[in-house]
Amino acid sequence: MKIGIIGLPLTGKTTIFNALTGSDEMTANFASQSTEHHVGVVEVPDPRFETLVNMYEPKKQVPATIEFVDVAGISKGAGKQGLSTEMVQFIRDVDALLHVVRSFENESVPHTEGSIDPARDIETIDTELILNDLMFVEKRLEKLEKDLLRLPKDKRPQLEHEKKALLRFQTQLEAEKPLRSLDLDADEAKWCRQYALLSVQPMMILLNVGEDQLTAIDDLAQQYTPNAETPTMAICGKVEAEIAQLDDDDKALFMTEMGITEPGLNRVIRASYDLLGLHCFFTVGKDEVRAWTIRKGDNAVTAAGKIHSDLARGFIRAETVAYEDLIQAGSWAKTKEVGTFRLEGKEYIVQDGDILSIRFNV
Numbered sequence: 001m002k003i004g005i006i007g008l009p010l011t012g013k014t015t016i017f018n019a020l021t022g023s024d025e026m027t028a029n030f031a032s033q034s035t036e037h038h039v040g041v042v043e044v045p046d047p048r049f050e051t052l053v054n055m056y057e058p059k060k061q062v063p064a065t066i067e068f069v070d071v072a073g074i075s076k077g078a079g080k081q082g083l084s085t086e087m088v089q090f091i092r093d094v095d096a097l098l099h100v101v102r103s104f105e106n107e108s109v110p111h112t113e114g115s116i117d118p119a120r121d122i123e124t125i126d127t128e129l130i131l132n133d134l135m136f137v138e139k140r141l142e143k144l145e146k147d148l149l150r151l152p153k154d155k156r157p158q159l160e161h162e163k164k165a166l167l168r169f170q171t172q173l174e175a176e177k178p179l180r181s182l183d184l185d186a187d188e189a190k191w192c193r194q195y196a197l198l199s200v201q202p203m204m205i206l207l208n209v210g211e212d213q214l215t216a217i218d219d220l221a222q223q224y225t226p227n228a229e230t231p232t233m234a235i236c237g238k239v240e241a242e243i244a245q246l247d248d249d250d251k252a253l254f255m256t257e258m259g260i261t262e263p264g265l266n267r268v269i270r271a272s273y274d275l276l277g278l279h280c281f282f283t284v285g286k287d288e289v290r291a292w293t294i295r296k297g298d299n300a301v302t303a304a305g306k307i308h309s310d311l312a313r314g315f316i317r318a319e320t321v322a323y324e325d326l327i328q329a330g331s332w333a334k335t336k337e338v339g340t341f342r343l344e345g346k347e348y349i350v351q352d353g354d355i356l357s358i359r360f361n362v
């Protein structure tokens, strides 16, 4: 699962990417316009995972991860000629977007629009995506009209069905609203994917605030939340980059001094995971404690299949204990005594943090 970091030039995307992934990609005082992508794998911070590791002291521990990808900034006005082919490809290939919006002042790095205005920038990027999609939808509708005249009658209902969806998209886009805020049915979602429409991608806004705005971080995030469907967070990229450079002891000290309990990026990673519609279950033991990423709503067989296809094929039951119940009982054996241990069937919807042990037979 991949999160693409997008935004206008010089908003701090690469600075944030570096802090997130512990990389050391070059940041610059000029808009890089490079087509190079930076890819990094990030562990999803989860205190429950740490607790399980302390409980089992396993030989091996495997946390959940997600991937972040950083590219050069999108310039304003790109959508009129269409975003570059590389950018369209990039946005289409990721599973969700993290839009970095600049709120920090930095005279040595002037904003490409000449002033700091997060609300304007949020709209600018959405407009680029919306214009790109609108151009496509209009072209596709034109072609559909022609095909409808040309094709035999029995082929038409399918096209009419598609046309209806495209007209719905067009109305939304003409109102300057992204497709992600529409409720799509299965066919509509399929066409969005097939046509590589961009504004349908889930998006989270990350306000990159100045060092002097740190105390107002939550207020700023709230102030610039564009709508209820778009999660918005604020961090200071520069400070996060500094925190990321420190070793664990210094990190703890620095955060105590700043009066924060965890790096802001941890919240960003967790929110990204959530944005992707993901959560995890755990397997535990002396050999390995591991977090397994699944989609919210996945059932026990799908979860078993993540571990190994044999476990899905020969699935009998999932021994299941909720995370809180395991902690409360103090051990797996104890959960059977107190009655929080469960045997779940194939259709059981795995809950976030469940601890599973799959009974199977192949």
Ligand SMILES: Nc1nc2c(ncn2[C@@H]2O[C@H](COP(=O)(O)OP(=O)(O)OP(=O)(O)O)[C@@H](O)[C@H]2O)c(=O)[nH]1
Residues within 6 Å of the ligand: 007, 008, 009, 010, 011, 012, 013, 014, 015, 016, 026, 027, 028, 029, 030, 031, 032, 033, 071, 072, 073, 074, 104, 105, 106, 109, 208, 209, 210, 211, 236, 237, 238, 239
């Ligand atoms: N003062 C301040 N400067 C920052 C902050 N974040 C980034 N910068 C500076 O802004 C400049 C651009 O940062 P980058 O991370 O390269 O920005 P970018 O969005 O990746 O830029 P492009 O890839 O060229 O679009 C660098 O000189 C950073 O040091 C911040 O939170 N505060």
Ligand SMILES: [Mg+2]
Residues within 6 Å of the ligand: 013, 014, 015, 027, 032, 070, 071, 072, 073
């Ligand atoms: Mg960059």
